[in-house]
Amino acid sequence: MLTHLPVLQVIVPLLAAPLCLLLTRSRLVWVFTLIVSGLAFVISGLLLQQVMATGTIIYELGGWDAPWGIEYRIDQLNALLLLIISGVSTVVLMAAHTSIRKEISPDRHSLFYILYLLSLAGMLGIVATADAFNVFVFLEISSLSAYALIALGKDRRALWASYQYLIMGTIGATFILIGIGLMYQMTGTLNMYDLSQRLPGVENTRTLFTAFSFFIVGVCLKLALFPLHLWLPNAYAYAPSIVTAFFAATATKVAIYLLIRFTFSIFGLSFSFTALPLQLLFVVLGLAGVFVASTSAIYQTNIKHLFAYSSIAQVGYMIIGFSVSTVTGLMATLLHMFNHALMKSALFLALGAVMYRFGSVKINDFHGLGRLMPYTMAAIVVGGISLIGVPLTVGFISKWYLLMALIEKGWWPVAVLILIGSLLAVVYVWRLVEVAYFKPPVAGNEAVKEAPLSFLIPIWLLVSANIYFGIDTRLSIQVAQAAAHSLFGVSP
């Protein structure tokens, strides 16, 4: 059983999805989905433990050897990502039953859970597989279900957002497909490990440059790197709250994983960063993302929009860490992926609770929220503080490592700009705090009660994780360090 964990990780949610159709009652489907997601979480925990103890796990699907069969390879990086995805998914699902009762019509509840599980399976698959074409297939599984999930939002703008995401997402995925095709043309293999062995032999060909460019642009579309982020704000703002909480924490992370995997493990560091001026490009786009998105966030009146723009800014930080291309820089990126997943899932889940009580998340609804929904608002404040990067929260840890990486590298101006960027986060978080604690509730809102426990429990689970991993950093740093070292091919 233990040896089959890598494939079970993907197969369990994938097979569970159609089974939801048999259970017709909404609550039953919810419990079933929660159990499945919990199971995936347990599996990813076991995988991480196994990887940290014994090193990379290689699993051959159907017992076929690698060049013929498809291989799943789990190393520290994959294990970390699997843990983030399945963990966030499980905690967010706890609130799903309460939340979707208000946001999705009852006849669509089981469809919601099916799509959710498919999307989860897709993301887990992208991370687990070691086959380049398999990546594309799983990417489309998760994306197609994502389009449908977003379209379930009750506002009609959800449909339009979903359509735009579909167009952009499909262009991105097709670019990735072209990139993979060109790589296959040059090497005759789709296995990631074989690719990494054979690509250096054809390093200086125009085909490989083309393959690399297509792949990078495709992935950057998926990870919403500025200026390819246009699909993200509306998609996050109008999707059902649970979907937003899940995707904000995981979807862009998966794309960043692909970027890291292909640039570091497959194309190799020397090709990725010397053949093309990628370092400069990414650091400029990352910074531009931080500033443009943070500034846009300040002017939003829909709070889901606000945090969606903040997500784009956070992606900017991850990309800067990535572009430093040192062990510390990569560690900062990985830590920020882990930490940002904790912050944003907590924040968006709390917004889900506000949505549950008010039916919208406009800035007006936040007037006096500190008194009306004290626990929910406190969670938003802690999440916001973490987003800014105040000590004793996770946000501080990743910003700290990012600054260290930049200073090690001697990029002082970038380090200063990042600190200024964090101040912008102070501005948009403060706007919320100000109206929530210093303004009386808008007329007609005085009677609003605190969110139900089914919301508060998962929200505070995530918030306490934000604080816990901000203080006890052993797990996150140890794993991130091991992953960064293995990507650079040095033993820790």
Next chain:
Amino acid sequence: MLIGLYNYWVVVVLMMIGFYIVIANGNLIKKIVGLSIFQTSVFIFYISMAKVDGGTAPILAEGIKQYSNPLPHVLILTAIVVGIATTAVGLALAVRIKEAYGSIEEEEIQAKDNLDC
């Protein structure tokens, strides 16, 4: 050069036509048509690269030494399925958008959204 790479020229031309329609056209259905053309060009690209000069279909028979590579065909079967699924989801969304907004023109939808804000 021009003749030898005939397939690839077709791929590039189709790809650009499709891509242009997606970007430049405001009609939601036409955008999906463009997207399909764009994806199809990639299918042709995969299939073209599988061709081995003088190779035949990969069937084990006596006297045949050289085979074309069957793997890209298999990959593209999967990609075609994905493409159809994407088109289906896209068209379904277009139907829902028509119901909700009463239009499938990008500009009109955008204008209605701006009114809502």
